[in-house]
Amino acid sequence: DAGVTQSPTHLIKTRGQQVTLRCSPKSGHDTVSWYQQALGQGPQFIFQYYEEEERQRGNFPDRFSGHQFPNYSSELNVNALLLGDSALYLCASSLIVREEKLFFGSGTQLSVL
Amino acid sequence: AQSVSQHNHHVILSEAASLELGCNYSYGGTVNLFWYVQYPGQHLQLLLKYFSGDPLVKGIKGFEAEFIKSKFSFNLRKPSVQWSDTAEYFCAVRGSARQLTFGSGTQLTVLP
Numbered sequence: 001d002a003g004v005t006q007s008p009t010h011l012i013k014t015r016g017q018q019v020t021l022r023c024s025p026k027s028g029h030d031t032v033s034w035y036q037q038a039l040g041q042g043p044q045f046i047f048q049y050y051e052e053e054e055r056q057r058g059n060f061p062d063r064f065s066g067h068q069f070p071n072y073s074s075e076l077n078v079n080a081l082l083l084g085d086s087a088l089y090l091c092a093s094s095l096i097v098r099e100e101k102l103f104f105g106s107g108t109q110l111s112v113l
Numbered sequence: 114a115q116s117v118s119q120h121n122h123h124v125i126l127s128e129a130a131s132l133e134l135g136c137n138y139s140y141g142g143t144v145n146l147f148w149y150v151q152y153p154g155q156h157l158q159l160l161l162k163y164f165s166g167d168p169l170v171k172g173i174k175g176f177e178a179e180f181i182k183s184k185f186s187f188n189l190r191k192p193s194v195q196w197s198d199t200a201e202y203f204c205a206v207r208g209s210a211r212q213l214t215f216g217s218g219t220q221l222t223v224l225p
Contacts, residue, residue: 003156033213040218041218042216042218043157044215045214056211090157104157104158105156107156
C-alpha cells in the first residue's frame with residue numbers, strides 16, 4: 001500500500017517562473033493538504049482540498065493555487081516565483097472524517113534562483 | 114490566530130538521559146494538540162495526540178506528553194532516550210479553524 005507520493009523530489013526554477021508540484025494521496029484518502037516548510041521552520045499550512053474544492057486556506061497569496069482531481073490526487077501551482085518561495089513543499093492526505101490522522105509525503109524541495 | 118512556540122531549537126543528550134521538550138501554544142478556545150517526528154531521511158509522522166480526557170497521553174516508542182491547560186503547554190517527555198530517537202520534533206495545534214499550526218521544531222541529537 002503506497003503512502004503519500006510527491007513529484008518531483010527536487011526542482012530548480014528562476015524568479016518569475018511558474019511551477020507545478022504533484023501529490024498522490026495514500027490509498028483510500030479523500031483529502032489533501034499542502035504545507036510549505038522553509039529552512040529551519042515548521043511546516044506552514046497553505047490550503048486543503050476535498051471533493052475537488054479548496055476547503056481551507058492559510059495565509060498565502062493568490063500566487064499559490066491548487067487543484068484536486070477526481071482520483072483525489074492534487075497539484076500545487078505557484079506563479080511568479082520569488083526567491084522567498086524556496087522551501088520544502090509537503091503534501092499530506094487524510095480522510096475527511098479523520099482529519100487529525102494526517103499522512104505526509106517526503107516533499108518537493110523547490111529552489112528559486 | 115493560533116501559534117505554537119517550541120523553546121529549544123537543538124537539544125543534545127546522551128543515551129539513557131531523560132528528555133523533555135517544551136511546547137506552548139496560543140489559542141483561546143478548545144484545541145487539539147499533536148507531536149510529530151521526522152527521522153533523518155524520512156517523512157513527518159505522528160508521535161502522539163491529545164483531543165480530550167486524560168491530559169497525560171502516551172504515544173509510540175515510549176514517548177508521552179502532558180497537556181496543562183492553565184499553562185497552555187503540551188510538553189513531550191521520554192524517561193530514557195536512545196540513539197534512534199535522534200530526529201526533529203514538531204509540536205502542532207489545531208483550533209476551530211481546523212488548520213494545523215506547527216512550531217519551528219526541536220532538533221534532538223542523542224549521543225551513543
